[in-house]
Structure formats: structure tokens, C-alpha cells
Amino acid sequence: MDITRLIHQDEHIIAPAEPFEGFSWVQRRRHKAGDDIPLCRKRRRPTPPTQRQMLEDIYRETRYPSAEMRRRLAAIHHTTSRKIQIWFQNRRMKEKNDAARYSHKDKMMAVTDILSAPRHALEAEKVFLQDRTCDPRVSWDNVVRKFPTSILELSQTGHLSATAYACYIILLLIDMRSVLFTLTLLSAALADGIYMLNVTDVYTESSKGGNAFCTIGNVIVQVTAPNLDIGVSPPADQYEATEMINTLESIRSKEYIRAYVSSKFNTVRNYSIAVKLCAPSYDLNAVERRMVHILVHGIGFDKSYWDFEDQYSYIDQAGARGEWTFSFDRLATGNSSYPDAVSDVQSPTEVSILSVLINHLRTGYFGVRFNHVVGVGHSYGSLLINGLLKQEASALDAVVMTGYTAETMYSNMGLASLDLVLANSTSRFAGLTNGYFVPENTIGVQQSFYTWPNFETSILNASTQNAQPVSLGTFFTMGSLLGATSYTSPVLVLNGRNDYFFCGGDCKKAGKDGSDASAAVQLAIFPRSRNFRSETLEITGHGIALHKNAAYSNGRILDFIYDAIRM
Template structure:
């Protein structure tokens, strides 16, 4: 089924978004990235064929004292899962306050899955974009289908792209869904990855510029890195993000979250308790898409490829967002103009919600170092819309204007 859907996604409409160089193998004479730093490594190309990539797993050691201890028993059935999110969305509900029981330590060495891509024209980039995906997807949100690949856009503009499965997602390790896989620990993992990219851990490449790029929960993680570790990123791009969280309960309810092993028994037969997925393609459309700005084949592919989220992540979504007075490097906020969870469906009303990020969180980022872009007729899943191409061009132009990776 997935092969058929990928073929549909590579239709004329999709291909027109970004140039592509289709093919199933690395071209003769092109130097693939080294296996260094990767276990069980494989070499391949990006969806549109503009990048040559190495994929595998690798250990990441990360620790935090800021995970939250929850006085909450994992749901034993779907009814309990549904009731949890109905309670969260209920006005005046004390659920969140009742279940928070202080802070706890979490961490260790985790197996993480990831991919490093470099341009297929055999250049050696000085800059790498560290791509952190959001809820409902795995790393391939960034390299989704021919014509819908942020990776292709980045490498076409001379950057390397490093994208990974967050802890608990895809081929990455799947530890305890409540106490371990939370936002605070994932911030530490992202920071460690940034340091490892700068230090030459992967493919023996010591990148001069490390650019943090996130989507949704991945932007929350990226933003928290800029707050806790202001020098980790030479620039940060936050997509699907704002400081307006009023629509998050609506978003979570709309996703109709389901126990992963029951909703997708063939894909997730052995995930631990507390791992969830969106309920149906309709749930996916409400949360991530906006018509008529997408190809129905892409929605079908998103449903077929949907991935897990933990209760610990959902309970700590807003716990790590904080002011970043020490961060002064370039920053851009890029949203679908009709993003549901972070804009309640309208990122321009009553003001530009992307622009408010600088005022609320980044007092020392100058106006010359800050930018925003709202992709028209585009929902929360920015990369899966026709409008993605404009957002891709804006981001790469923004980085070049600030001489990053050049």
C-alpha cells in the first residue's frame, strides 16, 4: 500500500512543488556520506533524488532533572484514553494540576534512528540543518514524498540535513511512555545531537554552522534548546509554532487519540502502554491539513505513515517553552496561515501570531535577525501542503541572507 501511495504522491501536482531527480540509486561518481557514527548503516537518496544520504541508528546519552512526576495510572483501555483528553479539554478541569507531582530525573543512553543527507552534486556543506519532527510523524516528515521534501530544498541550497526519529518514535528506542519520554529529556537529546554534529560525530563532518529547525512539538524542543543553550544553534527556524496555546485542547480532542497497538496492530504490535496515534484519516485532516491546499493522496500517505506520541509528551507539551534572553542569533517563525493548534485556524488574527514569538520569548533578537512567513491555504502540517514550497524558499533565503553555512 505504501508503495502505491508514494507513487500517487509523486504525481504531476506534487512534482511541481520542488525540482526532483528521481532514481533509486546513488549516481556514479557521487561520494556518499561516511558510515562513521552510524550503526547498521545504509546508503540511499532523498525522495526527490537531490540528496545522497546515510541512515542508521546511533547512541545518544542525555539526562535531565526536569522531567515531571505524574500521579497518573496509564490507561488500560481506549475508553480511559478518550476520557483523559475529554477532561483536558473541559473548561475548569483540574486534571493537569491534580496529576503533577513534582520533578524527577530521567535519562541514559538511548538508541536513536536518524539520517544525514548531503547534496548529490558532491559538495561538502559547511552548515547542517538539525530537523526535529512533531507529533504524529517520524523523521520522514522532512523527506515525505517527491516534491514534498524539505531535505531536498535544504541540500539544493548547499546545506546538509540531519533528521532523526525522536525518542519513542520510528526506529528509536521506546522507553516508558509516561516517566521517560517527555519534553525535557527530548530537549537534552536535541542539544546532544547539535553538539555531536558540530564535533564531527557523524560521517566525520565537523559542521561550522548548526541550524535548528523544528516542526510543532519539534519546534517546542528547538525553542527550549535556544533558551537553555543559547550558543547551540547558529540560527533557529520554528515552524508550526506560536506562543498561543489556546487551541491545543481542541487539537488533541480532534486527533481522537487511540492506543497505538490497537489502532495499528500490524505496525505497532509491541509498543509499550501509553503510546498513542491519531484515530483516523479524518482526525489527521482536522489536525494537520487545510483544504483545498493539499493533495488527497498526501493525506492518505500521512495516515498510512502516522506515528506514535506518548502520554508523557502530551502532558509536557508546554512545560519547556521559556524566554530565551541569551539567544541573539537569527530566528524565523514559519507557519501555515491556517494552522489549527497554534493559531486556532488563523495565524493573522487578531495579529500576526508568528511575529509575537519574538516579543514574548526573544527580547534580544534584533529586528534584522528576525523574520516570519505564513504559507497561504496551509494547515499545521506545513510540509504536506502545496504552500510548502513558498515556506521552503523563504527559510533557505533567510539563512543565506544571514551568511549561514556559506
């Protein structure tokens, strides 16, 4: 059964001919007056596999189905909405109990190691001194589980401080999540404020739905990038800015860019990049999975695009499935650096930053080493992934490109509809130079990113209020990102049918000769991919993750990644 139709359809549901007997709950036998026979229960029948699979599929998309969804499920299964609700309650409880049993088993094994004869004490000491943290996601894996050593002996010999020893013992024996987080933060403060390695200004928070526990801070990234020497100065005022943007968005843009770009130069710079590493809240030991999704947002957004609100959070849904995520504010967005808008904030620089961050994730620079890194991009973020794979075909183990096609003729339409203004004309970016522009008009943002009626006005207004700048250098250099790659790993292209930026309003017909533009990406960009898939979502615009069907689209991405990495 098509779960999308089940979740979104409005038409009447016709129940199947065979009744569903998976919800035969406790029933009582009737007895004649005076009988001394105790009431008994009717034996429950197991849920048929096909019905259970459908419920499991829906559970993977939403653990808390709405009343309307429960009513539709009840109609299909010839049961009541209440019994559907109980099934989901029991399923959530099973997931919680399974996680608790797993955690308890690991803790008991670790305690056994502590009480047993120590081995590899020097290796454990070395790892701990490198970590300098009591992060359960790092030190538990690196010391307690990797080395069957005795923390007690290390403490007695002076290799571990009393604070570190107490922290480890508490992490082993206490299973109260709130207390665990509090002690983790306390231990981080005692360890010179280091919580996620090589990151400053650290703080923690939960994802919007509470299914992921995130560490946030800033990391200094050194990049070497072949930037373009752009011989143009920022506009003097809004009138000149509007004319410059109009030219860059017109059919004269290539000629205009060639007139001002004379050569390339290698730039070597250090930039402060705001990063966010999120682990599953219910399974802090999930680091053993060794896979992380690196999330790259597009123009007009920052990293909050991936964790915008409850029910609009890729990070939260990934956490619910036991997956780690790593998001970051691209250069000149959010809490990252805002360098020169012409010479620094260019596409080659951003590709280099992305490459460095992926390398950090693979090498354990942040304290956790991941064997698999999957790239998930949106819009310009997808273009940056494309640009990276042109240079490093093995940089990522799988990629998901959203808000992205190989068609370039429509992008100027989307940019034009944003009604960009000088960023420093707004109070939020008053300190920036005239080389930065920002969308400020809610109607323009709607036209570019949303499709009515598949969005909430509160989400539209919030995304407009948080709109991020785009640099003049980005306009001049983004055209170099799109192109064919020799990438052979799995690829998913996911677009909204009404995408204005890359499809001119209809991705089903925006390809060559009126073909599906999402599917056409395979031949144009990823001809060597051994596993290419594409999907186009109905009544959905460019900002896929901010539409009402965000839970479904996020679920499709997570399903693909799960299959791609484990196939």
C-alpha cells in the same frame, strides 16, 4: 514581482508594456532568389537583469516549472512557452557544468598533491585511522584536502591498506556518480561496515527528488534529563484513555497535571535514535561549507516529514542548493527507541537528546564537523527548540519555527481533533503499552494538519497511514517548553494561516487583540533576536511541508537561512 502569486494565481495575467527581448533566438535573413549570400544569425541580446533575476528566483524554487507556469512566464515576457522551457534547460545545464568543473579542478589538485613530496603524513594517518571509512564526504576532506600528503607513500609504508589506497585513488579519478556510490558502499563494508561514524545498521538512499545523498542508521544517545515524577498509570482501556485525553485537552488540564506531578528527578538513560545525514548529491565536497540544518519533526510524524515525496521534500530542496541536513526520529517515533511512555518519553528527555545531537554535529562525532548548526522545527519540534534555547541560548546559529506561535489556548483544539486511540490497538504498534496513543482517523488528521483544497488526498492518506505515536508523558510535560528566551541570533516563524493547533484556524488574528500571531512571537519568545522575521502562508494548515505550496515554503526557509548565516 511576487513569485508566490505567479506560481499560484489563477486570474488572467496582464503583460507589461515593454516587450521582453531576452529570448531572441536564432533567426534567418530572407534573400532574393539566386543570391549567394549565406544565411546568418541575428545577434542574441542578453537577458535584462530584472527579468533574469525573476527567472533565477523561480529557478531557486523549482528547477522544473510546470507547463502552466511556463505559459504564465511566457505571457509576461512576450515570448513562447517553448523558449521559457529552453531557458530552464540551459540553466540546469549551466549548474551541472559548473559543478563538474569544480569537481574536476579539486581532483586535479589532489592528484598533484599525491605526486608531490608528502608532508604531514603522520597527521593524515591519524585522521584516516579515526575515520576508518572511504566516505568521500569525510575522508576526502579530512585527508586529501586538509593535508597535502601522499596517499601512495602511506600505502607503501603500510599505514594504509591496499583496499583503502585503491578506494582513495578511485575517488580521486572517477567522476561517475553511480560508480562512486557503489564503491563507497563496498569500501564501507570492507571497513567493518562503518560508513557514518558511531552509527549502526547503516544504509544509504537518495532523497525523494535525487538532489541529496543520505546515510541512515541508529546512534546511541546518553542523556541526563530533569524529568517529572508523574504519579499516573497508563489507562486500562480505550474508554479510560479517551477520558484521560479529554481531561488533558480541556481547560482543567493544568489542575489535572498539578494533581499528579509531585517532583522532579534526574534520569540517566541510553536511547537508540534513528538519524539521517544528507549531503548534496551533485557536490559531495560541499562539506567545506560547514553548515547543517537539524530538522525536528512534530507530533504524529517521524523524520520522513522532511522528505515525504518528490516536491514535498525539504531535504531534497536543501540538497539542490548545496546544503547538508540532519533529521532524526524523535524518541518513540519511527525507528528510535520506545521506552516507558510515562517516565521516559517526556519533553525534558527530548530536549536533552536534541542538545546531544547538536553537540555531535559540532564536534564531528558522525565523521563530519560543522561550524554552523541551524535548527528547523515543526510544531512540537519547534517547541523542543524553544525549550532548548531557554537552557542554552547559544545552541543554534539560527532557528526556523514552523507550525508554532506563543498562543497556547488553541493547541488542545488541534489535539482533540486528532481522535487519538491506543497505539497498540493498531497492528503497527501492537507491542506498545497503553501509555502510547496514535491518530488513526483520516478526517481527524485532515482537520488538524491540512487545509482544503491546498493538499493532495494521496499525501493525506499516506501521512495518516504513517502516523506516529504520542506518549502520555509528552502530554504532561510539553507545557514547560514554551517561554521567553535570551536568544539573539536570527529567527524565522513560518505558519499556515489556517493552522488549527496554534492559531485556532486563523494566524492573522490569533494574537492578542486580534493581531498576527506569527509576528507576536518576537515580543513573547525572542525579544532579543537581532534578526526576526515572520510570514503567514494563505490556504495552508498546520502541516506546512505537506501542502501543495511546500516547495515555496521550503524555499522561503532556505532563503532565510542563507541570508542569516552569511550576513
